[in-house]
Amino acid sequence: MKITRIRIYQTGLPYVGGAYVWGAGNAIETAIASVVVIDTDAGLQGCGEFTPCGENYMAAHSQGVASLARLVAPKLLGEDPRHVGRIEQMMDHLVQGHGYAKAPFDAACWDILGQACDQPVWMLLGGKLTDGAPMYRVAPQKAVDETVAEMNAYRDQGYRQFQIKVGGDWASDIDRIRATVPLLEPGEKAMADANQGWRVDNAIRVARATRDLDFILEQPCRTYEECQQVRRVAEQPMKLDECMTDIQMAQRIVADRGAEICCLKISNLGGLSKARRVRDYLIDNRIPVVSEDTWGGEIATSVVAHFAASTPPEYLQNTTDLMNYNTRSTGIGGATSQDGKLYAPDAPGLGVKPDFESLGAPVAEYVS
Secondary structure, X not given: OOEEEEEEEEEEEEEOOOOEEEOOOEEEOEEEEEEEEEEEOOOOEEEEEEXXXXXXXXXXXXXXXXXXXXXXHHHHOOOOOOOHHHHHHHHHHHOOOOHHHHHHHHHHHHHHHHHHHOOEHHHHOOOOOOOOEEEEEEEOOOOHHHHHHHHXXXXXXXXXXXXXXXXXXXXXXXHHHHHHHHHOOOOOEEEEEOOOOOOHHHXXXXXXXXXXXXXXXXXXXXXXXXXXXXXXXXXXXEEEOOOOOOHHHHHHHHHHOOOOEEEEEOOOOOOHHHHHHHHHHHHHOOOOEEEEOOOOOHHHHHHHHHHHHOOOHHHEEEEOOHHHHEOOOOEEEOOEEEOOEEEOOOOOEOOEEEOHHHHOOOOEEEEO
């Protein structure tokens, strides 16, 4: 089997809630999705997606996939996409770094491999260990009464884990945490997610002022080292997110016992191939993980769902239904959500097809 054509698509994904506000003064209304579609001489077609949460969230931007494609797509033509390890090595040899832009190529190859084997991707990753992954839902930075109302609405839909966005004014964040966390019902969990937004001293102030409450403190500061300064003082469990970029960071966290939970954004780790190695290493060291990505539609969510399904339930903290954050789609079919849980498709491959009507014309095309 050989790759005969690679197409790159882009489309806007408007946020269902209007404006998504997070961290220190960041907001996004429409995310820009990049979708990679790979065709083969065997008639099989695979797809992958990368969608950043705006242009300044991490070291990744919406034009990265199309830019990387100019360098790697011509070299991938004629290769066998089922050899996911070789494709990964080729991309890393051709371009150092920029793993987020490689992630949709990696996913598309896993999609084709699954179709060729007549198996869902979760089976190729080791089998279905979690049938229905528990989801969290985000409560963006809004007035406290609006945040509480959103949490109640999500609870009625079956969600039992809530990510409360903080990271702006630290004093107001204390009020937000104190107003929302006590409303949790038995068995529910909350993460106060600063998205790297606080200075170390202010993060310590927040942790000390809320030490009597049961919640998870998520990525309070920008760097791993700053988060560890906070960790030495804070009594809350710590979840690291944006600084989870590779296996080397996972090794540091294990050696330092630097977090209770690690969030694995698949594109931030360079794709499904790399993410599963990081996940397995963390689980071997008894650190639970979150299966998610920076943003995305149906295609990205399907990758997240297969990753979650192949994770042991006792080490899967949660996941999320990215496709339900948008008013527009990238794919048809794929993962489904019900009663606060995310279900991976049982169809071969990723179980999702590109929504070409929504995607429009390709922005780039490479043909052998």
